[in-house]
Amino acid sequence: MQDAYEPGIDGIVLTLHDMENGGIQIGTQTTHDGGQFYFNNTTVPGGLLYNHKYQIRMDTLQLPKLDITLGGTKPIGAPGGRLAARGARQASSSQRYYWLSPANRSNFTDPGLRDSDARLVGGSAVISVTSLDAGQNDFTNDLSVYSCPEVVAEKDTIGICAGIALDSIAADGNYLSRVDSVRFVVFSSPQSGTAMYGSGGTVLGTVKADANNRAVIYHPAISTVNTSSAVTQQYVYVLIYPIPENQACRQSSETVIQITPSLSATATGGELNCTVKQVTLTGQALYGDGSKATNATYSWTGPGSFTSSLQNPIVSVEGTYTLTISNPACPSSFTTATASVTSDTVVPDLTAGGAGLPCVNCSATLFAEAPGATLLWSGPNGFTSTETEPVVTIPGEYTVTATGVKGCTISTTVELLPSDNDDPCMNHVPVCVPITIRRVR
Secondary structure (H helix, E strand, O other): OEOOOOOOOOEEEEEEEEEOOOOOEEEEOEEOOEEOOOOOOOOOOOOOOHHHHHEEEEEEHHHHEEEEOOEEEEEOOOOOOOOHOOOHHHHHHOOOOOEEOOOOOOOOOOOHHHHOOOOOEOOEEEEEEEEOOOOOOOOOOOOOEEOOOEEEEEEEEEOOOOOOOOOEEEEEOOOOOOOOOOEEEEEEEOOOOOOHOOOOOOEEHHHHHHOOOOEEEOOOOOOOOOOOOEEEEOOOOOOEEOOOOOOHHOOOEEEEEEEOEEEEEEEEEEEEEEOOOOOEEEEEEOOOOOOOOOEEEEHHHHHEEEEEOOOOOOOOOOOOEEEEEEEEOEEEEEEEEEEEEEEOOOOOOOOOOOEEEEOOOOOEEEEEEEEOOOOEEEEEEHHOOOOOOOOEOOOEEEEEEOOOOOEEEEEEEEEEEEEOOOOOOOOOOOOOEEEOOOOOO
16 A cells, blocks of 8 residues: 655664554555565455555654665664674764654755655654555655754864965765755854854855765865964864754864965066175065064076075176065965166266466466266365366466266366466466366266
8 A cells, every 4th residue: 555665774663553443553564675565455464444544553663773885784783792892983873863854855966865745743653554456655754853863074174375265175974865965155253153054144055965975075165365474264164055954963173274374475676786786685574464574585596697595685797686575384285576786887977178387477277067966176385276277376387186976987187287487477377278078987
């Protein structure tokens, strides 16, 4: 008459009751061959009556005494027995509890796998049926039960460098039914209780466990951006999906994703000139929030095979220098910056002219010009002057030096010629003697 089928659940005792005769028990069956049972004229003493009301009952108190798996059912071993001796983890699995599966699970591809047609009456799961014509069978009623699945994240923590994509996250399941999947959900803060089964997190993916009950999600869409100065954390929870109705079965396990701070680099150079022969390169590693990174490593390269691991090395050659900064915790992650060292050794343009004394006891004016530079004259008897046209009286050689703003200098010498007669007359016109200066770098 009736065939109730729950794949894999063998060894469950069912009873048949005549509801038109006070509900007395008239037959018993034990599920077999993957969960099948039959109440018919062969298995029910005295046979079945046509168009008669019966109940198939399953005592749920027997379930905790059984170890039900998809491969079959066996009694749970006594404490200290063979099962307990296999190890603590397997022994703890003996404390399994089973529940009647809800009806009308039509949202599954195969709803019959967890669609129980029974209702719970006291301690029994009950299916009410009315017998049909002789030889007619009804295979539509299931007595489905389920136990709490288990799921454990393979890693408690995963460390990753900022900006590097996460490869995968894995979890191991136990007692997963055929409709169970493992769902990975990420939260920005740790969850407690069964909050991770609610809203607020971001679902990374839902995957079926493989033959070894291992579920893996590859390349999860977890942002690894970290613009702070400290390690940031994201919390990935592995859950059972579909969500078990019984809250006691809402297992979860946590993997904390720890993301190191990202680094940026700054580098500054300087200028070499006639005064400054060396400059100090300045490098700085910064976190994303602009604070200084104290644990960074520095590596400089530059002209002439220059290398240095100092943060602020000294150089004396112009050119472009490259700074590479990395975090020792993330050797494959680095950032670079460049610094330029320039050189300015251009001397001023200097033009100067001497003169001749027009008479005895007369004076003459020398001349010099160097745009943007300062002048310094020196001559006989300790003569000095910073004027462009100094007045002089003593014949001889006078040297003028022009100094540019970058400290570069150029010098030339002009001559003050003596008077060619002894006439002290002041009407003589002084003769200027031009001097040609060639610029020397």
